[in-house]
Amino acid sequence: MSNNLPAPLPGQSDVVVQVEGLSKKYGDNVAVNGISFSLTKGEVFAFLGPNGAGKTTTVEILECLRNPTGGRALVLGYDVSKRSDQAEIRKRIGVLPQDFNAIDRLTVRENIDYFGAMFKRQLDADKLIELVDLKDKRDEQFKKLSGGLKQRVGLAVSLVNDPDVVFLDEPTTGLDPRARRDVWGVIERLKGQGKTVFLTTHYMDEAEYLADIVSIIDHGQIIASGTPDQLIDTHGGKKTLIIRDAGQEGISQLPPGLSKAELRNAGDIAIPLNNGELTNILMSLAQTPLHDKEIEVRRPTLDDVFLNLTGRRVSEEGD
Amino acid sequence: MRSRIYTIISGHFKSWYRSKSNIFWTIAFPLLLIVLFGAIFGSGSTKFDLYIQNQDLNGNVPTPLSQGYVSVLNQTGAFNLHMVAAEQPDPLTFVKNDAQLHNRGQRLLVVPLGFNATVMSGNNATIQLFMDQSDQASASLRGIVNSVTVSYAATIAGARDNLVVQQVGIVTRNIRYIDFFIPGVIGMTLLTTGVFGAVNTNGRYRELKIIKKLATTPLSKIEWILGMVGYQMILATISLVVILFFGYAIFGVTVTIDIYTVGLVVAAALLFPGIGMVLANFVREAESADAAANAITFPMMFLAGTFWPRETLPDIMKIIANFMPLTYVNDGLRDALIYAQPAQALTNTIIALGLAAFFIVLGSLLMNWKEE
Numbered sequence: 001m002s003n004n005l006p007a008p009l010p011g012q013s014d015v016v017v018q019v020e021g022l023s024k025k026y027g028d029n030v031a032v033n034g035i036s037f038s039l040t041k042g043e044v045f046a047f048l049g050p051n052g053a054g055k056t057t058t059v060e061i062l063e064c065l066r067n068p069t070g071g072r073a074l075v076l077g078y079d080v081s082k083r084s085d086q087a088e089i090r091k092r093i094g095v096l097p098q099d100f101n102a103i104d105r106l107t108v109r110e111n112i113d114y115f116g117a118m119f120k121r122q123l124d125a126d127k128l129i130e131l132v133d134l135k136d137k138r139d140e141q142f143k144k145l146s147g148g149l150k151q152r153v154g155l156a157v158s159l160v161n162d163p164d165v166v167f168l169d170e171p172t173t174g175l176d177p178r179a180r181r182d183v184w185g186v187i188e189r190l191k192g193q194g195k196t197v198f199l200t201t202h203y204m205d206e207a208e209y210l211a212d213i214v215s216i217i218d219h220g221q222i223i224a225s226g227t228p229d230q231l232i233d234t235h236g237g238k239k240t241l242i243i244r245d246a247g248q249e250g251i252s253q254l255p256p257g258l259s260k261a262e263l264r265n266a267g268d269i270a271i272p273l274n275n276g277e278l279t280n281i282l283m284s285l286a287q288t289p290l291h292d293k294e295i296e297v298r299r300p301t302l303d304d305v306f307l308n309l310t311g312r313r314v315s316e317e318g319d
Numbered sequence: 320m321r322s323r324i325y326t327i328i329s330g331h332f333k334s335w336y337r338s339k340s341n342i343f344w345t346i347a348f349p350l351l352l353i354v355l356f357g358a359i360f361g362s363g364s365t366k367f368d369l370y371i372q373n374q375d376l377n378g379n380v381p382t383p384l385s386q387g388y389v390s391v392l393n394q395t396g397a398f399n400l401h402m403v404a405a406e407q408p409d410p411l412t413f414v415k416n417d418a419q420l421h422n423r424g425q426r427l428l429v430v431p432l433g434f435n436a437t438v439m440s441g442n443n444a445t446i447q448l449f450m451d452q453s454d455q456a457s458a459s460l461r462g463i464v465n466s467v468t469v470s471y472a473a474t475i476a477g478a479r480d481n482l483v484v485q486q487v488g489i490v491t492r493n494i495r496y497i498d499f500f501i502p503g504v505i506g507m508t509l510l511t512t513g514v515f516g517a518v519n520t521n522g523r524y525r526e527l528k529i530i531k532k533l534a535t536t537p538l539s540k541i542e543w544i545l546g547m548v549g550y551q552m553i554l555a556t557i558s559l560v561v562i563l564f565f566g567y568a569i570f571g572v573t574v575t576i577d578i579y580t581v582g583l584v585v586a587a588a589l590l591f592p593g594i595g596m597v598l599a600n601f602v603r604e605a606e607s608a609d610a611a612a613n614a615i616t617f618p619m620m621f622l623a624g625t626f627w628p629r630e631t632l633p634d635i636m637k638i639i640a641n642f643m644p645l646t647y648v649n650d651g652l653r654d655a656l657i658y659a660q661p662a663q664a665l666t667n668t669i670i671a672l673g674l675a676a677f678f679i680v681l682g683s684l685l686m687n688w689k690e691e
Contacts, residue, residue, distance in 0.1 A: 063535045064535070064689075065531065065534060065535060065689050066689065067689075087537065090535060090536055090537050091537055093535065095532060095535040096532075097528040097531045097532050097535075098528070099528055100527070100528040100529075100531075100532055101527040101528065101529065102529070103330055103334060103529060104334065105333060105334040105337040105338060106330060106333060106334065110330075110333065113326075114326055114330050115532065115533075115536065117322055117323060117325075117326035118323055118326070118533065118536035118537055118538045119536060119537060120537075141337070157532070161536075
C-alpha cells in the first residue's frame with residue numbers, strides 16, 4: 001500500500017479527490033489496478049471508459065461503498081478506508097448511483113425531502129427543483145415521469161446536502177439524445193455554480209462536452225489523462241478531409257500524391273491531413289471533377305483517442 | 320437519527336397507502352376472506368344446538384314418557400338435537416369436547432333415570448338443563464324448553480305441574496368458527512405484509528439502487544431496519560384494528576386485548592420482516608425473492624392453523640406446523656384474543672418474540688448495506 005500521498009488536512013486544500021495506486025481485486029480478478037489521479041475544486045472530471053473498465057468500482061470506493069484492496073484514496077482530505085473518516089465523507093458528498101431510481105410513489109418534492117432528511121445540512125427543495133427544471137412536475141409521483149425527468153430528480157437528490165463534490169455514475173446511460181442534452185444542461189449549471197463534479201461515462205461526446213479533465217480507464221488502468229484538447233492533440237491523430245459521396249470513381253479522380261486516401265462505407269473519401277497541407281490539397285481538388293462535391297474537415301474526437309490508445313472503439317458491451 | 324427513522328417510516332407508509340394493490344392485500348383481502356369463510360363455515364342454521372342425555376331407559380329402550388318428551392322437543396324445529404348415550408358417565412365433559420370439535424353450542428339437557436315412573440306416580444320429575452348464563456341463546460332456549468315442558472306435562476293425565484326444568488349454570492366458551500378464524504386472519508395478514516414488505520423494500524429498493532444511494536448518506540443500516548420495523552408495526556396495528564372492528568361489526572366477535580396481544584404484534588412486526596430480509600438476501604433478484612416469499616408464506620398459511628384447527632391435520636403436517644413461526648403467532652393471538660388463556664398466550668408470545676429476535680438479527684447481519 002502506497003503512503004506517498006501528501007495528506008492535506010480535511011477541508012483545507014483545493015484537492016478534492018486524491019487517489020494514489022488504488023487497487024481493487026475480487027479474488028483473482030483485478031477490477032482496478034493501481035490507478036492514480038486527483039481532482040481539484042470546481043473541476044468537472046470525467047472518468048471515461050468502456051463498461052467493465054473499472055469506473056464504477058473506483059467511484060464506489062470514493063463513495064465509501066467498497067473497500068480498496070490496495071493504494072489510498074482521500075476525499076476532501078478524509079481517507080475512504082478509515083471508518084471514522086467515512087462518516088465525514090458521507091456528510092459532504094453527493095451521489096447519483098448508476099441506474100438510480102427514486103421512490104416510485106413519492107412525488108418529486110417528497111423524494112427530495114426524503115433523501116434530504118438523511119443529512120443535517122439540506123438545501124431548499126424548491127430551489128433544487130428549479131435547478132433541475134422540474135417545477136411543473138413538483139407534485140408528480142416519480143413513477144409517472146419519463147426517463148430523462150427521472151434522471152433529473154436523481155440529480156436533484158444528489159445535490160440535496162449541498163455537497164462539496166458530486167459523483168455522477170453514468171448519468172445519461174439509457175436516455176434518448178434530447179434527455180441526455182437536458183441532463184448535460186443541469187451539469188453545466190452545476191459547473192457554472194463552481195461545483196466539483198466527478199463524472200463517469202462511456203460516452204466520448206459527453207466527456208468532451210462537459211469535462212475540464214478526462215481520465216481514460218481501460219481494464220482497470222488509466223491509459224491517458226488531460227484536458228479533452230490535450231488528449232485529442234496528443235493521441236487523437238490527424239485531422240481528416242472528407243469528400244462526401246465521391247464513391248469508387250472519386251478515388252480515381254483524386255489528384256496524384258494523395259495515396260493515403262481511403263473510401264469509407266458511405267462512399268465518402270477520407271484523406272488524413274498533415275499540418276499545412278489543407279490549402280494545397282483543396283487547390284488541387286479544385287482542378288478535378290470532385291470540385292463540386294461537399295467537402296469538410298473533421299477534427300479527431302476522444303473516440304479516436306480511445307481507438308488509437310486501445311486499438312478498439314468504446315462499445316456499450318463488455319460489462 | 321429520529322428524524323431519519325421517521326422519514327423512512329413515512330416514506331414506506333406513503334408508498335403503502337398510495338398503492339391500491341397494497342391496500343387490497345393488507346385490508347380488503349383479509350376482510351373478504353372473513354366474509355367468505357364466515358359465510359361458508361359460520362352458523363348457517365338458526366336452530367339451537369342441544370345435547371340430550373336420556374337416562375331413563377328400560378333395558379336399552381327409552382321409557383315412553385321420556386321418549387315422548389324428546390320427540391316433542393324435536394318437533395318444535397327449534398333445536399338441532401344431539402343424543403348423548405345414557406351410559407356416558409361424564410356427559411358434561413363429553414359435550415364440551417364434542418361441541419368444540421363440531422363447532423356447536425355447549426348445552427345439555429338430562430332426562431333423569433326414573434323420569435317415567437316418577438311422573439306416572441304423580442310426583443315431580445326434574446329435568447336438568449346445563450347451560451352457560453352468558454350464552455347468547457340462553458334466554459330464548461330456556462324459554463322454549465320451559466314452554467315445551469309445560470305443554471308436554473299438560474298432555475299427561477294428572478301430571479300438569481309435575482315436570483320441572485332446573486337450569487344448572489355451567490361456564491362454557493362457545494367458540495364459533497368465525498371466532499377461531501379472526502385471529503388466524505390477523506396472523507396471516509401480519510405474515511404477508513411483513514414478509515412481502517421486507518422482500519419488497521430490501522429486494523426492489525436494492526434493484527432500484529435506492530439502498531445504494533442511502534448507503535452513501537449518513538443513514539446507518541440499523542436506522543434503515545428500525546424504520547422498516549416501525550412501519551411494519553404501524554401496518555400490523557392498522558390490520559389488527561380494522562380486522563377486529565370488522566369481525567365485531569359483522570359477526571359480533573368480541574375479543575380481549577391484553578399485553579400478550581401487544582407483545583405478539585410487536586413480535587410479528589419483527590419476525591416476519593426478519594424472515595423477508597433473510598429471503599431478500601439469499602434471493603437477490605426482486606422477482607425471484609417475491610416467488611420465494613410466496614413459497615414460504617403459502618404453506619405457513621395453510622398449515623399453521625389460519626383457516627382450520629391444526630388438530631384436523633395429518634400427524635406429519637402437525638409436526639411440520641410446529642416448526643412454522645406463524646403457528647405460535649396464530650396460537651398466541653387465539654389464546655389472548657379469544658380463549659382468554661393468559662398462561663398459554665404467554666408461552667406463545669415468548670416463543671414468537673424469541674423467533675422474532677433470531678430472524679431480525681439474522682436478517683440484519685445478512686443484509687449488505689455496502690457493496691462488498
